[in-house]
Amino acid sequence: MKKNLILLPAILLCAAGSTIAQNLKPITQEKATRIVKTLSSDDMMGRASFTPGADKAADFIAGEFKKSKLKYLPGTNSYKQTFTVYRVTPNQLQVALNGEKIAPENVFASTNYKTLDWKANTNERRIIPITESENARDAMMHVYRMEEDAIVLVHPKHAATFANYQRYMSRGGIVQETGKGASKVFILTDQAGPTDYDITIENKIEALQLTNLAGMIEGKRKDEFVVFSGHYDHIGTHKPIDGDTIANGADDDASGTTAMMLLADFYQKQRKPERSIIFVAFAAEEIGGYGSRYFSEQLNPDQIVAMFNIEMVGKPSKFGPNSAYLTGFEKSNLGELMQKRLQGTGYSIHPDPYPKQNLFYRSDNATLARLGVPAHTISSVEIDKDETYHTVNDEFEMLNMPHLTSMIKGIALGTYDVVFGKATPTRVDKAQVQ
DSSP states (O other): OHHHHHHHHHHHHHHHOHHHHHHTTTOOHHHHHHHHHHHTSGGGGGGBTTSHHHHHHHHHHHHHHHHTTOBOOTTOSSSEEEEEEEEEEEEEEEEEETTEEOOGGGEEEEOOOSEEEEETTSSOOEEEEEOTTSOHHHHHHHHHHOSSOEEEEEOGGGHHHHHHHHHHHHTOEEESOSSOSOOEEEEEOSOSSOSOEEEEEEEEEEEEEEEEEEEEEOOSEEEEEEEEEEEOOBOOEEEEETTEEEOOOIIIIIIHHHHHHHHHHHHHTSSOOSEEEEEEEESOTTTTOHHHHHHHTSSOGGGEEEEEEEOOOSSOBTTBTTEEEETTGGGSSHHHHHHHHHTTSSOEEEEOSOGGGTGGGSSTHHHHHTTTOOEEEEEOOOTTTOSSTTSTTOOGGGSOHHHHHHHHHHHHHHHHHHHTTSOOOOOOOGGGOO
16 A cells, blocks of 8 residues: 555656656655765764764765766855854853852853953943843843843842753854854842942854855856755764664754755756756754855845755655645745645645744744745654654664655655746745744
8 A cells, every 4th residue: 555655646747747757767766765874874973063974974965966967156166165153162251240259150141252351330231130020031032132232130039040041051152253243141149230340251262164065057047046955964972772872863854965965966957947056955054054044145145036945854744645844834935836836746745734843943944034035944754743853763764765755756846847937936024034
């Protein structure tokens, strides 16, 4: 019974058009298996950012782009799009309020400056109390997002919440730039309005390299682009299960990266497309989406007609065989255009069934969507039931390879009209994407 379901789309595709059916021949389960198995192998050590495993994955993807004979992006001489980010780690933090020193465990800061030296008799900073009656988590996040310097006085009632944030912030973090933006200093204290403060902060700043992989097929319209993407990084090692510590990231997101690479091979074997196509494997999605952020800064978003980001398509969806869903379905009509194109093919695309998971904002599509691009993520994982997500059990053996191959074919068909200029999706309303 299962085999009949897998064969059904091929029969329906013939009915939809013999040329299209024949053009799908470059997408094979054998190719998909080779690529996803390589990316999710133990040799890649979970592909965590800044590790040799991630570098090895980048080299492999570049080699696949070369096999597909993709061109470099304009103005570049490599598939590798390497850029610098910075790790900011707290080194020293001293705080005194009204002459009283604050214990180190009762202070943390959010800043990308190497040093801060704040005194009450110099430039005044905004002082924001978080009182006993407030929701500490919501209040702290609100202040964190503010674009102005602030000293935040957190009431001792919120000690547990404060400690959680303090532990997290003490690890440091990755930023795109240093020496810019607002800084916040959070202090656990019962002082509501100190008249004097003395704050000295020193951070360790380390420059680090990340690499996207990007190639293209030049279309007739050189100033219109369609983007296919997936992130190739994962979380490295994780909590052991039966002695295994490697989080292989087969579905997340070796499956989506594999789909992107097979789509590159597929479109390379078609006639010259109307619109130029960019294929990109993003770095650093798991630690903040820095790869997609950098990529978005290299192009004019007004020239990007659509982005098809692909993530976690190695397992069947709740909608049945040969189906997937599109995050942020209602934010443009891209999903409707795909549905129209897929009518009669046996494949289907649906609105995201997990709105509470906030998936539209949790993947690499979000950066371009915020710039108005119809940028969405195609996925099939039942995220509310998936027990291997971000564990060492996300391995090749857990994937359904007929389904993954089917997904790649479905995406190839569903995106065809946009690539060949027969359909143009509506833009995303930037005001509605936060």
